[in-house]
Amino acid sequence: MIQRLDFAPLDGITRSVFRRVWFRHFGGADRIFVPFFSPTHHHIVTPRDLREITREGAKDLPLVPQVMSRLAPDFLWAAEVLEDLGYREINLNLGCPSGTVTAKGKGSGFLSRPEELDAFFDQVFSSVRLPVSVKTRLGYQTPEEFPRLLEIFNRYPIACLTIHARVRPEKYKGPLHLDVFEAALRESKNPVCYNGDLQTVVGVRAFETRFPAAEAVMIGRGGVADPALFRKLQGGPPASREELQSFTQELYREYQAFYGQVGTAAQRMREVWFYLIHLFEDTERLNRPMRRFRTPGEYEAAEAAIFRELVLREDAQGVLA
Ligand SMILES: Cc1cc2nc3c(=O)[nH]c(=O)nc-3n(C[C@H](O)[C@H](O)[C@H](O)COP(=O)(O)O)c2cc1C
Numbered sequence: 001m002i003q004r005l006d007f008a009p010l011d012g013i014t015r016s017v018f019r020r021v022w023f024r025h026f027g028g029a030d031r032i033f034v035p036f037f038s039p040t041h042h043h044i045v046t047p048r049d050l051r052e053i054t055r056e057g058a059k060d061l062p063l064v065p066q067v068m069s070r071l072a073p074d075f076l077w078a079a080e081v082l083e084d085l086g087y088r089e090i091n092l093n094l095g096c097p098s099g100t101v102t103a104k105g106k107g108s109g110f111l112s113r114p115e116e117l118d119a120f121f122d123q124v125f126s127s128v129r130l131p132v133s134v135k136t137r138l139g140y141q142t143p144e145e146f147p148r149l150l151e152i153f154n155r156y157p158i159a160c161l162t163i164h165a166r167v168r169p170e171k172y173k174g175p176l177h178l179d180v181f182e183a184a185l186r187e188s189k190n191p192v193c194y195n196g197d198l199q200t201v202v203g204v205r206a207f208e209t210r211f212p213a214a215e216a217v218m219i220g221r222g223g224v225a226d227p228a229l230f231r232k233l234q235g236g237p238p239a240s241r242e243e244l245q246s247f248t249q250e251l252y253r254e255y256q257a258f259y260g261q262v263g264t265a266a267q268r269m270r271e272v273w274f275y276l277i278h279l280f281e282d283t284e285r286l287n288r289p290m291r292r293f294r295t296p297g298e299y300e301a302a303e304a305a306i307f308r309e310l311v312l313r314e315d316a317q318g319v320l321a
Pocket of ligand 1: 009010011012013093135195218220221
């Protein structure tokens with residue numbers, strides 16, 4: 001049975017400000033993953049990186065930082081930095097499908113180099129002090145690559161293997177390879193967490209019934225579309241309109257304080273609304289101004305109209321369309 005709910009890392013969305021405000025208003029996730037941090041061989045933490053991985057002002061949040069690297073010395077250096085900051089686990093990104101990342105053999109690009117991956121794990125696990133978990137896809141090109149990859153994963157004490165049940169060209173759309181996930185769950189020697197397309201309580205319960213051996217689920221877009229989803233999964237109430245409005249208003253204020261620019265804050269809010277709009281009915285007319293606004297004033301008007309005029313749904317719908 002599912003023992004843990006993880007909030008997936010969503011680069012550009014679930015960054016420090018979002019995590020803090022979301023946790024204060026809703027919470028319900030057992031762990032929140034920090035979008036990837038990509039160490040360079042210079043071994044310098046840039047102010048921008050530090051802003052994201054610092055635990056200042058977020059010590060009560062159950063954060064798991066994620067590192068993207070294919071070089072063991074860089075990964076081990078990052079693990080030390082993160083340990084010094086007080087983290088208790090570190091996650092390796094083997095899932096990112098972006099071309100600029102995979103061209104460097106990182107993210108899901110690392111899955112196309114199984115021998116190198118094996119050597120990387122060998123080096124990492126022989127000296128790392130923190131538990132290391134892994135977030136992976138089923139393969140670089142096809143799911144047929146997965147048995148070979150699992151053979152490698154099974155040789156190392158991975159704290160948890162989170163599987164996004166797609167391959168790289170599929171990005172985050174289209175049918176999931178649940179049959180391959182089922183085999184992975186059966187054959188993995190390490191605990192397995194499932195990731196992909198979960199967006200409602202009913203959906204998570206159905207998943208749990210079909211895959212009782214999965215230890216955890218990780219949810220990303222569904223948790224932004226319905227900020228109360230994790231709380232509902234823990235038996236709590238859905239989001240009320242007032243609660244959502246107070247959440248978005250505080251988020252907007254905190255983005256302004258963080259960036260020092262109202263325009264950037266409004267842009268960030270557009271990205272949140274890209275998902276959040278799916279918690280409302282008949283959005284066609286009012287989603288347009290939200291997608292297209294040019295000034296902070298237009299953004300504020302678009303949001304006010306949504307809260308004033310649209311009916312709130314029980315569950316988000318169409319998030320993954
Ligand atoms: C905008 C965006 C940013 C993402 N950033 C990351 C990231 O930094 N690290 C990572 O491992 N996955 C990242 N992902 C993948 C998500 O963590 C997750 O695997 C994906 O959204 C599928 O889960 P979902 O269907 O529950 O959303 C990102 C996905 C999206 C859409």
